[in-house]
Amino acid sequence: MKTAGVILAGGIGQRVGAGIPKQLIRVAGRPLLAYPIDTFAASPRLDEVIVVMASGHLEAAEELCAPHGIRVIEGGETRTASTLKAMDVLSDASDDTRVLFHDAARAFVTHPVIDRCLDALETHESVAVALPVTDTVVSVADGQVAAMPPRSSLARFQTPQGFHLGTLRRAYTRALADPTFIATDDCGVVHHYLPDVPITIVEGDESLLKITTPLDLILAEHLATPPPP
16 A cells, blocks of 8 residues: 655745745755655655645755655645646555645654554545644634634644545545635545545644744744754
8 A cells, every 4th residue: 555745835935025935945054845855755654755846946846855766846826736736646546545745834744743644544534633722713703703612622733634545536526626616725625525524633743833924934943953962
């Protein structure tokens, strides 16, 4: 049974305001993209790793991937388009192939998180990484609080998200036939278009923050810098 990891680095990250794709910003002396590449490449449970890189920046990704023999492909204009390009690369893989899709913006993915995803895929078709919500989250309508769901019923999604490839293929076949289709992640596609397929939650990690703003870069520098001896 084949397992594959896909690192989605096709975005630009305009909110960081760096003038280059945020996955190429140097943190602790290395491009952010180097961190998830190294972690995925070192996992003994992944047979193949694919990096989907922003258009115009493939050479930078290829330089980081070359020591590991990892394939780099050009991303699409949206996250969904990048996912579909990765699925095209895996077009010859069987439906029981296990695939993890990981956002490069979550640079500090860990081996335990990867392992929890792959363990869950032994018995489940779709897996999400999440942590409990600590803030109070409210639903807002017309500038007023409309609802206050209990925190115990809420979770914060992270990545990777894992699937049996056949399940994701079925979900996207239905999604692409829907003219109103809009998605922000792959679990959302499965949830909407394959409502009978449960999405199993495994525990995430606080270090898996999504690097989006300049403040996140400060936190990333701290996470990437080893403690003094």
